[in-house]
Amino acid sequence: MNGNILSAEVQTFIRQHADMDASRIALKKSPFEGVSSSELAQQITGWQKVSSKMPEWLKQDKALYFPEKLNLEQCSSAKTGKFKVSLLSPDCTVLDLTGGFGVDSYFFAQRAKKVIHCEINPQLSQIVAHNFLELAIDNVQFHTGDGITFLASSRKRYDYIYTDPSRRVKNQKVFRLEDCEPNILAYQSLFFEHSDTLLTKLAPLLDISGALNVLPHVREVYVISIENDCKELLFVQEKSFQGIPTIHAVRLSTDKSQTFSFNYIQEKETVPTLGEPTNFLYDPDVAITKAGAFKSVASAFHLQKLHQHSHLYSHDDFIGDFPGRVFRIQQVVPFSRFKKNTGVAKANIVTKNFPLKVEQIRKKFKIKEGGEDYLYFTTLYDDRLVVVYTKRI
Incomplete structure (x- = not known):
């Protein structure tokens, strides 16, 4: 993390060039000592990505720092983040095992008493901690390191454990649960030792029925779309649940959300x-x-x-x-x-x-x-x- 990027002059430059093609910036000589043209291009690319997913962050005129483009690919949007928060109980505790760029942790912090953000990438963890300080989020604790290791060494319990397994492994996109990192199927017992409720964000292309066959205690599945584009699947597991999962098709828009709920037994029996x-x-x-x-x-x-x-x-x-x-x-x-x-x-x-x-x-x-x-x-x-x-x- 290059602290020179946070200077007022560099931040002004990034805002003034936020609409430009970042590749053009990368090819020009940097006007700042201590900040390369490739770093400027990275910040402008990050600004553009975040402007579509989290525009409210940019409206606050804060000195935010943006990671590499790859770290922004899988992060949630404001709309999906706000929806997930609506499923939480007030004043809860949330362990975000795969914190990433921190969008979900940011929204969890709006309702939770405490959020723990785990991120294995030290630089990304540092970036998120800085951004949250700028955004005045003070109820998030940051742990730099592997979330699974952190949980295994902990005796604490949490109201919710949230995971968003990486769908890019060794620069290859993966979709099967067992191919993502971490492989959440291997740690179900560990998760339930520390929480009664698990929230898992999964890829839109994942086969829902296949996931239901391997994930235990699934109470609900949320299929979330924005503008007729499926953005993510959210599986809610509850330790004591043994019944038929409810499937919710959720349409999010600027002014309202719409949910249609059913289960697969009803679907099979309907003529x-x-x-x-x-x-x-x-x-x-x-x-x-x-x-x-x-x-x-x-x-x-x-x-x-x-x-x-x-x-x-x-x-x-x-x-x-x-x-x-x-x-x-x-x-x-x-x-x-x-x-x-x-x-x-x-x-x-x-x-x-x-x-x-x-x-x-x-x-x-x-x-x-x-x-x-x-x-x-x-x-x-x-x-x-x-x-x-x-x-x-």
Whole structure:
């Protein structure tokens, strides 16, 4: 950690050049003695990353220090951090075993009485401690070293143990639980010796059912999305829990959050009604589809499913609280007729359970991207290929 970067002159330079291409800064001679051009580029890259994930930090005009880009890849955003805090009890104690850049610890500290931030990278631990001092966070204790070793040598108990296993090992991205670091499957007994409740953030690409098969005492799973982009999975384990896990599909937005809850027994036993597209088309949020609530969402909102595998729904009426996008259907045409006479030069194209990909359709029919019209290429319950012309509500 280079203390020269924290000087007022360097901080002003970083703010003034925050919108620039950092690679251009790296190629120029540094205007500051004791701070290299590559260090300036790193700080500007960090500023840009944090501005999208934690804009409130930058609004405080503090002398923050940003680590290498790799250390920012996996960190949470403000929206997901605030959501996780809503699951905690007030005045609790939290052990963050894999602290990283500290975003989650920062939000935990808003509700917890005490947070312990463990980070194996000494420089990153020093950076987070400095930033928290600047941000006036005084209820976080920092431990530089391996969190597992720290826990194994401790006799203390915590209300929550939080882990966010690294999904990059030896410069390779990994997704299976046993390949992440630490391998949390190997330490379940140790975790439960020190806490009754475990919170684990996992990769969006992880197979939820597979994780439920190997993680004990899972009470809840949260599938969290922002702007129809699945950001993370959060598994909540409770030492005494033996029942069926509840799955929550959570959509976060600027002004509100929306949660749809179900379990896999309900999903398996639900028999959806299959039918034709009528007045409105319902396209579920990625949190719903990742969670696997294909039939449950249809049942809950009394929708007709267009096909067992299409995961598109329809209804005569408008349902404003549906967890996803809603479109007014203009017309439905067989794909065979669409091939003969498209009459469409520009549209947003979506494919669901359809033999052609979006890129292939655009190339084949010379349809440019954009506009107000949405064309859904899909398969109906009787295996007819159709194009649904819609406008988004």
